[in-house]
Amino acid sequence: MDGSRAAVAGRRRVSIKDVARQAGVAVSSVSRVLNDHPNVSAQMRQRVLDAVAALDYERDLLGSSLRRGTTRSVGFLVSDVANTLFADMAKGAESELQQAGYSLVVTNSDGDPARDERSIRLLSNRRVDGLILAVSDETDPQTNRALTQLDNALVLLDRELRGLPRASAVLADHATGMSAAVDHLVGLGHRRIALLGGPLTLRPHRERLDAFKAAHRRRKIAVQPDLVLIGPTVSAEFGRSATARLLALPADVRPTALISGGNLVLIGLLRALHEAGAPVVGQDLSLVSCDDVPLAELHYPPITVVARDTVEMGRVAARLVLERLHGANPRTVTLPTQLVVRSSAVALR
Amino acid sequence: MDGSRAAVAGRRRVSIKDVARQAGVAVSSVSRVLNDHPNVSAQMRQRVLDAVAALDYERDLLGSSLRRGTTRSVGFLVSDVANTLFADMAKGAESELQQAGYSLVVTNSDGDPARDERSIRLLSNRRVDGLILAVSDETDPQTNRALTQLDNALVLLDRELRGLPRASAVLADHATGMSAAVDHLVGLGHRRIALLGGPLTLRPHRERLDAFKAAHRRRKIAVQPDLVLIGPTVSAEFGRSATARLLALPADVRPTALISGGNLVLIGLLRALHEAGAPVVGQDLSLVSCDDVPLAELHYPPITVVARDTVEMGRVAARLVLERLHGANPRTVTLPTQLVVRSSAVALR
Numbered sequence: 001m002d003g004s005r006a007a008v009a010g011r012r013r014v015s016i017k018d019v020a021r022q023a024g025v026a027v028s029s030v031s032r033v034l035n036d037h038p039n040v041s042a043q044m045r046q047r048v049l050d051a052v053a054a055l056d057y058e059r060d061l062l063g064s065s066l067r068r069g070t071t072r073s074v075g076f077l078v079s080d081v082a083n084t085l086f087a088d089m090a091k092g093a094e095s096e097l098q099q100a101g102y103s104l105v106v107t108n109s110d111g112d113p114a115r116d117e118r119s120i121r122l123l124s125n126r127r128v129d130g131l132i133l134a135v136s137d138e139t140d141p142q143t144n145r146a147l148t149q150l151d152n153a154l155v156l157l158d159r160e161l162r163g164l165p166r167a168s169a170v171l172a173d174h175a176t177g178m179s180a181a182v183d184h185l186v187g188l189g190h191r192r193i194a195l196l197g198g199p200l201t202l203r204p205h206r207e208r209l210d211a212f213k214a215a216h217r218r219r220k221i222a223v224q225p226d227l228v229l230i231g232p233t234v235s236a237e238f239g240r241s242a243t244a245r246l247l248a249l250p251a252d253v254r255p256t257a258l259i260s261g262g263n264l265v266l267i268g269l270l271r272a273l274h275e276a277g278a279p280v281v282g283q284d285l286s287l288v289s290c291d292d293v294p295l296a297e298l299h300y301p302p303i304t305v306v307a308r309d310t311v312e313m314g315r316v317a318a319r320l321v322l323e324r325l326h327g328a329n330p331r332t333v334t335l336p337t338q339l340v341v342r343s344s345a346v347a348l349r
Numbered sequence: 350m351d352g353s354r355a356a357v358a359g360r361r362r363v364s365i366k367d368v369a370r371q372a373g374v375a376v377s378s379v380s381r382v383l384n385d386h387p388n389v390s391a392q393m394r395q396r397v398l399d400a401v402a403a404l405d406y407e408r409d410l411l412g413s414s415l416r417r418g419t420t421r422s423v424g425f426l427v428s429d430v431a432n433t434l435f436a437d438m439a440k441g442a443e444s445e446l447q448q449a450g451y452s453l454v455v456t457n458s459d460g461d462p463a464r465d466e467r468s469i470r471l472l473s474n475r476r477v478d479g480l481i482l483a484v485s486d487e488t489d490p491q492t493n494r495a496l497t498q499l500d501n502a503l504v505l506l507d508r509e510l511r512g513l514p515r516a517s518a519v520l521a522d523h524a525t526g527m528s529a530a531v532d533h534l535v536g537l538g539h540r541r542i543a544l545l546g547g548p549l550t551l552r553p554h555r556e557r558l559d560a561f562k563a564a565h566r567r568r569k570i571a572v573q574p575d576l577v578l579i580g581p582t583v584s585a586e587f588g589r590s591a592t593a594r595l596l597a598l599p600a601d602v603r604p605t606a607l608i609s610g611g612n613l614v615l616i617g618l619l620r621a622l623h624e625a626g627a628p629v630v631g632q633d634l635s636l637v638s639c640d641d642v643p644l645a646e647l648h649y650p651p652i653t654v655v656a657r658d659t660v661e662m663g664r665v666a667a668r669l670v671l672e673r674l675h676g677a678n679p680r681t682v683t684l685p686t687q688l689v690v691r692s693s694a695v696a697l698r
Contacts, residue, residue: 073454081436081439081440082436082440084436088431090436090455091429094455094456095457098456098457103475104455106425106439107443108440108443122452123452126452267643274651294616295644295647298619298623298644299648300649
């Protein structure tokens with residue numbers, strides 16, 4: 001194995017023996033210092049650390065990790081790391097893990113449960129210590145089967161999987177934000193409010209739809225079934241086609257307000273409106289979107305959103321993984337959402 | 350080691366011996382089938398694969414990787430994976446690597462060369478097979494020293510490091526796009542064009558500034574030194590403060606057109622314009638930005654950009670790593686940029 005190791009490193013690595021020789025101490029003493037053993041004198045510690053610095057010694061992390069039975073790595077499984085939502089979470093998770101000496105291994109499923117399953121097995125075979133994951137379909141039997149076979153520290157990113165009592169989770173309280181969004185629109189006089197949501201096999205979309213309906217009930221307004229469009233994925237393509245369909249409705253049933261169930265849906269929705277040329281957001285049409293992104297903030301007019309701290313969600317997910325690795329019990333943390341009122345939703349004329 | 354392995358897996362893993370027993374063949378035969386050895390009969394192959402399927406056998410990838418001297422992983426080192434630019438590249442790289450059976454390990458430097466250096470050493474200690482990297486400062490001695498000590502397959506993402514003849518690179522031809530942008534603005538009558546660029550220790554910003562100056566020279570227009578603002582980073586903060594500074598200039602020297610040197614700069618630039626309330630983009634002020642993002646496409650008015658295929662850059666980077674791992678010589682691939690004309694740049698009144 002040493003031969004192949006040298007081939008990968010491309011030069012002979014400084015060994016722990018070299019450090020011991022340089023420091024003039026036993027190999028076991030070097031090992032005690034590097035492993036923060038309590039029975040080490042300050043003098044011995046300094047001598048070893050000086051030798052480590054002089055030789056530019058770096059521990060063979062992978063080798064020592066394997067001996068400890070850990071790889072100090074955490075998998076991050078999402079549908080698309082280029083989606084701002086997941087990119088923010090990846091950033092938050094990586095910054096937290098980096099500080100703890102862990103690496104983040106990212107995989108994209110492209111929304112395909114079969115790829116979720118393959119990635120879960122691959123990451124398990126790579127013996128990642130933990131997994132942070134937003135699976136593409138909570139009800140997929142293969143995905144669930146692959147996950148129940150793991151004993152890694154699992155943290156669900158805004159997902160609910162019933163068969164996984166040992167998983168921690170970081171959730172967003174979508175209900176509060178969605179209720180506030182409907183209340184805001186109803187307060188502006190809107191009664192025909194459309195929701196462009198995602199598949200109900202994913203917690204965020206289920207929770208948003210439930211809250212959308214509950215808010216209507218509370219205000220004693222009937223939900224118009226034609227105005228609730230549930231996409232197979234929350235993509236720009238869905239946002240565009242759903243918006244085109246809504247715009248094609250007869251004027252007396254056409255929605256006066258739209259709620260976009262995600263940042264990719266918003267992109268497609270705005271494309272459809274640009275293509276149609278009318279109605280104009282903030283004038284003839286009111287709009288609220290889920291998740292704050294630069295496009296929403298800097299749109300003209302700025303778009304009212306249900307916001308949450310996506311980078312913080314990633315940070316919390318990483319902390320929950322580390323907690324589990326240190327023996328804590330699984331737990332669920334729910335982060336808030338709030339309505340950020342801008343000027344895309346206006347009083348019904 | 351088997352004990353700790355079992356602890357990580359949380360159940361006894363099916364071993365190659367179990368597969369051999371189930372198939373009724375020798376362990377060496379199983380090994381030959383799994384390693385795609387040529388001297389294996391179709392019948393033997395089928396028997397072994399049936400046993401693999403029946404037992405749900407999965408190879409211990411990490412263990413077998415170490416025996417082969419490879420970890421089948423590639424590091425991806427950027428300043429901020431939440432930046433759309435790098436998120437797109439990460440997506441492209443991961444999709445390509447996944448198909449080849451490699452994993453992507455992502456690290457963020459937050460623009461800090463000291464973190465670049467630490468990450469390079471950490472990834473090397475983890476024995477990643479290759480590294481795709483956009484370092485934060487091409488001239489940082491520590492970063493350069495850490496990189497020259499590696500023999501991994503290196504691919505630079507739009508970076509030039511002189512001391513690394515063995516590195517491949519995927520570059521963008523920023524010069525062509527920037528020349529076209531200046532020509533477009535000059536053609537619309539603009540003479541006072543501002544550039545909000547990034548640090549000259551990074552190739553994209555150096556190449557854009559050179560092309561900006563060359564295009565002025567070609568059109569026999571003097572570059573106004575006050576209008577070339579070089580940020581310490583290409584951040585939203587820089588975009589905002591630089592724009593505020595330009596807007597505060599006396600009317601006779603104030604720029605009539607701005608070129609934003611990146612998608613984060615654009616965010617800050619638009620924030621500053623929103624705050625100021627005037628001038629209005631596409632009316633009193635012309636605007637071109639570098640890199641196409643939904644914010645540029647869906648802004649009102651839509652923003653003219655110098656575009657490039659950032660997902661493809663990631664894909665090419667991954668292919669260059671895989672090429673190197675298969676023994677090919679390092680090489681450089683340059684991808685095109687092009688001006689996408691929308692309505693944010695208008696004829697000078």
